[in-house]
Amino acid sequence: MSKMSEIWTGVGSTLASIMFVHAMIQQYLPYRFRDYMEKYMHRILGFTNPYIHIRFHEFSGERLKRSEAYTAIEAYLSAKSSKLAKRLKAQIGKDSKNLVLSMDDHEEITDEFQQAKLWWSLSKTTPKTQSFSFYPTSEEKRYLTLKFHRRYREIITEVYLNQVIEKGKAIVVENRQRKLYTNNPSHGYYGYKKTLWSHVVFDHPATFDNIAMDPTKKKEIIDDLITFSKGKEYYAKVGKAWKRGYLLYGPPGTGKSTMIAAMANFLNYDVYDLELTAVKENSDLRKLLIETSNKSIIVIEDIDCSLDLTGQRKKNKEDKEETDPIKEKSKEDRDHKDSKVTLSGLLNFIDGLWSACGGERLIVFTTNYVEKLDPALIRRGRMDKHIELSYCGFEGFKILARNYLDLDSHHLFEPIRCLIGETQMTPADVAENLMPKTINGDPEICLKNLIEALEKAKEDARLKAEEEAKEKELSTKSGEAKKDAEEKELLTKSGEAKEEEKEKELSATSGEAKEGDSSTKEETEEDGSTRLKDKECNGV
Numbered sequence: 001m002s003k004m005s006e007i008w009t010g011v012g013s014t015l016a017s018i019m020f021v022h023a024m025i026q027q028y029l030p031y032r033f034r035d036y037m038e039k040y041m042h043r044i045l046g047f048t049n050p051y052i053h054i055r056f057h058e059f060s061g062e063r064l065k066r067s068e069a070y071t072a073i074e075a076y077l078s079a080k081s082s083k084l085a086k087r088l089k090a091q092i093g094k095d096s097k098n099l100v101l102s103m104d105d106h107e108e109i110t111d112e113f114q115q116a117k118l119w120w121s122l123s124k125t126t127p128k129t130q131s132f133s134f135y136p137t138s139e140e141k142r143y144l145t146l147k148f149h150r151r152y153r154e155i156i157t158e159v160y161l162n163q164v165i166e167k168g169k170a171i172v173v174e175n176r177q178r179k180l181y182t183n184n185p186s187h188g189y190y191g192y193k194k195t196l197w198s199h200v201v202f203d204h205p206a207t208f209d210n211i212a213m214d215p216t217k218k219k220e221i222i223d224d225l226i227t228f229s230k231g232k233e234y235y236a237k238v239g240k241a242w243k244r245g246y247l248l249y250g251p252p253g254t255g256k257s258t259m260i261a262a263m264a265n266f267l268n269y270d271v272y273d274l275e276l277t278a279v280k281e282n283s284d285l286r287k288l289l290i291e292t293s294n295k296s297i298i299v300i301e302d303i304d305c306s307l308d309l310t311g312q313r314k315k316n317k318e319d320k321e322e323t324d325p326i327k328e329k330s331k332e333d334r335d336h337k338d339s340k341v342t343l344s345g346l347l348n349f350i351d352g353l354w355s356a357c358g359g360e361r362l363i364v365f366t367t368n369y370v371e372k373l374d375p376a377l378i379r380r381g382r383m384d385k386h387i388e389l390s391y392c393g394f395e396g397f398k399i400l401a402r403n404y405l406d407l408d409s410h411h412l413f414e415p416i417r418c419l420i421g422e423t424q425m426t427p428a429d430v431a432e433n434l435m436p437k438t439i440n441g442d443p444e445i446c447l448k449n450l451i452e453a454l455e456k457a458k459e460d461a462r463l464k465a466e467e468e469a470k471e472k473e474l475s476t477k478s479g480e481a482k483k484d485a486e487e488k489e490l491l492t493k494s495g496e497a498k499e500e501e502k503e504k505e506l507s508a509t510s511g512e513a514k515e516g517d518s519s520t521k522e523e524t525e526e527d528g529s530t531r532l533k534d535k536e537c538n539g540v
């Protein structure tokens with residue numbers, strides 16, 4: 001027993017001495033000298049220590065992007081971590097149904113591969129200059145370290161790691177909880193985490209099945225999306241970045257936003273809803289692009305309202321645009337948000353060199369006024385596919401009737417078919433009319449509601465057309481009257497001019513004829529006036 005206590009005392013004093021020496025070195029040895037010592041210590045240990053360490057940092061390239069390898073390894077280790085690690089981190093999993101567990105900082109778990117034993121550990125470094133903050137610092141850098149015996153070097157680096165990455169990627173895709181991101185303002189206070197994007201779980205029920213549109217057009221879009229998502233090799237072969245631009249245009253309420261949600265659900269992509277007015281400069285746009293993940297849709301809604309995208313051309317049309325409510329709104333937004341994003345910045349965002357970072361991205365613009373967009377912005381190559389979403393047709397109505405009323409046919413479909421072809425009603429309005437207003441609503445009542453609304457819309461359209469025709473007629477008439485008056489004026493003027501000319505001509509000819517007598521007349525006049533003058537002077 002006394003021997004045991006002696007040993008413990010010995011160990012204790014040795015440890016205390018080591019700690020003392022370490023503290024002295026830390027405090028008194030010059031920084032450069034310490035660096036040298038560490039370097040040579042590692043070399044000496046390298047000869048004696050048979051273990052190899054590989055580090056995988058969470059962020060690569062100046063924190064620009066989360067490392068894909070790190071994410072994949074984290075996913076691969078997640079199953080093992082939940083069994084082996086003592087301290088775990090929990091995150092909500094796919095569809096908010098289950099928890100995904102992973103090991104916490106400074107934990108270590110073991111793995112085996114063809115008789116080789118491996119150790120995975122998670123560490124983090126915090127910045128040396130600590131400042132007081134209520135919030136967790138975003139400067140922490142995490143890294144995973146793999147440790148294994150040097151005799152397994154080849155098998156681990158050439159086989160094991162590749163398998164880990166592959167399996168991890170598959171798990172990431174499987175567990176992917178799709179997200180809807182929006183960009184944080186580039187300036188001002190925006191919470192404790194200086195991230196570029198904030199996100200919520202993307203949970204939109206729209207699918208291509210319940211979008212009301214022409215079936216052939218719908219199939220064309222679906223085929224296009226499938227071709228894109230499977231086109232990795234093809235894009236590489238033709239030397240194009242793996243991305244595709246979609247321009248969705250049409251009147252309000254025709255399903256542009258719904259279509260984006262359906263696309264995301266169909267392809268299982270994340271959605272990045274980019275608010276351009278919150279982006280201060282073109283360089284911020286680039287940073288935002290880099291922070292987006294693969295398999296995502298980058299959306300800019302109402303692009304015509306987001307920015308002044310007519311570039312320099314605006315200056316030439318200043319007067320005209322002053323009365324344009326859309327441009328005025330965009331001007332207001334610009335003034336408020338102080339955004340300096342330019343058209344060329346946006347063009348570069350879509351297909352500049354940076355747009356090729358990552359891959360499998362859709363860029364979608366929506367607008368109500370396609371004609372107001374700069375042609376350079378929507379040319380093929382930038383916006384590859386232009387999709388017009390328009391008023392509801394009979395095919396669209398049938399889809400809505402199936403969605404909202406579970407009806408595939410009904411005797412009221414026929415009058416609706418006739419009416420819907422003659423009116424311009426958006427799918428949003430049709431859907432609203434079809435929606436039962438009570439829990440056990442009768443479908444027939446909903447169809448009748450729709451018929452009523454369609455008839456009203458038809459009547460309104462007729463009245464509007466009549467009014468327009470009248471206005472046109474009036475303006476034509478007033479135009480004609482104006483023209484008549486102008487013509488008359490012109491005629492009168494030309495008549496007068498002619499008369500004057502004639503008179504001149506006449507006077508000229510008569511002047512020539514009388515040329516001989518003129519001297520006599522002048523003389524006579526002269527005489528007369530002399531006489532009058534004489535009279536005046538004489539006081540007569």
Ligand SMILES: Nc1ncnc2c1ncn2[C@@H]1O[C@H](COP(=O)(O)OP(=O)(O)OP(=O)(O)O)[C@@H](O)[C@H]1O
Binds near residue numbers: 211250251253427
């Ligand atoms: N084609 C459609 N198919 C099914 N539902 C539709 C369709 N179009 C519109 N709707 C319904 O109308 C509502 C409005 O549609 P949505 O927001 O997609 O229109 P939008 O074209 O984006 O309009 P805006 O131009 O004003 O943004 C949606 O909630 C959706 O239920």
Ligand SMILES: [Mg+2]
Binds near residue numbers: 301
């Ligand atoms: Mg919309």
